[in-house]
Amino acid sequence: MFARIKKSGKYQYLQIVENKKEQGKVKQRVIATVGRMDQLHDKNRVETLIRSLARFSEKALLILS
Incomplete structure (x- = not known):
């Protein structure tokens, strides 16, 4: 699973x-x-989402600290 940016018209969606x-x-x-x-x-919201998801990963918590 991964995150990507998808362009549609003049907007970009996560x-x-x-x-x-x-x-x-x-x-x-x-x-x-x-x-x-x-x-x-x-x-x-991007930072909030990353911090929220990081709760489930020990490795990501180390990077965010």
């Missing part, structure tokens, strides 16, 4: 995506569209 192998081919499936990047940055 998405959570997973890769899955089906019949020998890698397919991507969008798990969630978090929101528009401009709005997320304006409200510091």
